[in-house]
Every structure is written in C-alpha cells, then in structure tokens.
Amino acid sequence: MKPFSYALKQVTPILLSYLFIGIASGLLLNQAGYGPVWAALSALLIYAGSMQIVMVTLMTAGVPLAVVAVTTLLINARHIFYGISFINEFRAIGREKGQRWKYPYMALTLTDETYSVLCSLRLPAGEYRHKVEFTILFLCHMIWIASCTLGAVIGQALPADLTGIDFSATALFTAVVVNQWREARSHLPAVIGFISAIFFYFVLGPDQMILPALSASVVALLFVKKRLPTEELEGAHE
C-alpha cells in the first residue's frame, strides 16, 4: 500500500471528532464577530481544539496578553508529555536528505488525537513509516483547518442536532487504550495512569486534574523503572 493510502486509513478515526470540534470552534469564533479568516489563521497556527474554544472567551473579554499567555501554557502543558515518545523518531526523519523542515513541523502538529493515532501505528522502523507518520500529521492538520474555516463560514447553528457527537474523541482514546492493553506485556503504566487520574480528579477537581496526573505518572513510572525492563515493553517506537 502506498504511504498516502495507508496514512489516509489511519486518519479516518479522527475525522468525525475533528470535523465536529473544528466546526464548533469556527462557529463560536464567528458568532463572537471574528470571521473565516481568523478561524483559518488560528487553526493553522494554534491547532489545538480546546484552546481555540477558550480563545474566543479570551478575545471577547479583552483579557491582558500576559494572562492569555499563562492560560495557554496551563491548558496546553500536557503536550510536553506527548513529545517525549517521538524525540528519536522525529529526529531521525529530520536527518533524512531534504526533510529537515519536517522535524519541527511534526513536533508542532502533535495533538491529543494525532498523538493517539501515531502511538497506535504498528509499522517497522524506516522510511515507509516516516512517510506515513508525516502524511498522517499533515492530513489531520489540513482537515482541522478546513473544519474550523467551514464552521465560521456556516456562521450559524448546525442544521441538525448533533449534541453528543463530541463523544467520538472519548471513544477514540478508549479504543486506543483497549488496543494498548491487549498488546502490552505489562499493564503497570496503564494502571498507574488510571490511579493518578482518579486520585487527582477527586483531590483537585475536574479542571485541575490533568497536569498533576501526568506529572505523578512520570514520577511513578521512573520509580518502577527497574521492574519494567524496556526490552520487554511494546512501546510506541523502539
């Protein structure tokens, strides 16, 4: 299968979620008085669903730019943890002849959804996998820009009642968890993630849970490093 066709097949699980969240964020932005050009620009440059929705509030409320900066750091800090799994992979892609620019592009287009799709990829290391990974990230970025712009162009409520379609993101992550669980030789990382997420949900509440949960998982995983020999693990990439 050509890298493009293979990548296209991997992108389909994201399609529903990106279309809906993108259109919703474009709609919101347009209703606040910012047209399709702004929607396209923020989709191109920011490319983070929850942040683009928060952005509408930040714009209309006339919040100082320093507050905008801090809010963004807090909401998006979880992305720091995603990059860790792809340092070696993206560096290798950047080392290929004439592909240097792909390295920063791929690093900056790793979102919740594209991260989960790249983690689910089961291909031997090499140029074919590199092409597939780049194409996945590029296609998703384009789909996102198209959906956000479309939302702003439609400019009013969607014709059909689609309440609840945002569950598709939860469903995507859940399906990836099932896959990882079945493939993993050790379930300790998943269990650690679950315990820390539940713990911080109850201790700090729904809106403050994610960063502490991610950080606690990192610490816990480092703590059990000796009990998890890496050779035995089915990681995202080896």
Add this chain to the structure above:
Amino acid sequence: MSNTLHTAAVIGIIALMTWITRGIPYLLFARKDPPAWVTYLGKVLPAAIMVILVVFCLRHAPWAAPTHGAAELISVGVVVGTQLWKKNILWSIAAGTLCYMLLIRTVFPV
C-alpha cells in the same frame, strides 16, 4: 491597540505558547541524544497518557446527577466491547458515539 491588531496579537501569543509546550522535549534534546530514562519514559508513557485522557474526557460527565453518568459509562463499555470484538477503531468510535447520542436523547436526557 486596534481591534485587528489585538486579535492578531492574541492568536500569535496563543500560537507561540502552544508551540513552546509542543517543542520543549525536542528543544531539550536538540543536539544530544536523550538519556536512557527519557527514552524509557517515551515507551511507557503512552499507555498511562491514553488512560488519563479518557478520564479527562469524562471529567464533566454528570456524576452527581441521578443517572451518575450512566450514559457515558455504558457508551465507554460499548467502545471497549466493540474494540475487543471487531478490533477496528472506526467501528468502536461509531458504535460508542451512536450509543451515547441515543442514550442522552432517550433513557438519560441531559
């Protein structure tokens, strides 16, 4: 500041901050190879992160309501079941999302 300039500035700052959060791991290891413990984390973190993302997605489910988030829990169950049965992520997303959209319109109205 004019309105257009302010809007551009807000988008620019959000974009810059987002790039920083996405770029940090790569900036830290731009020249040297990541140490063994970072490579180890890269391998074990995805399994933990995906579970945390699921909990994160469900954080605003109506746990305190009389239904106790039954629509969400049942739909997550449908995703797990479909994934174990069909082993196809697309089927699982379609089944789970459809189930959720039906449940919140019929048995567990929001």
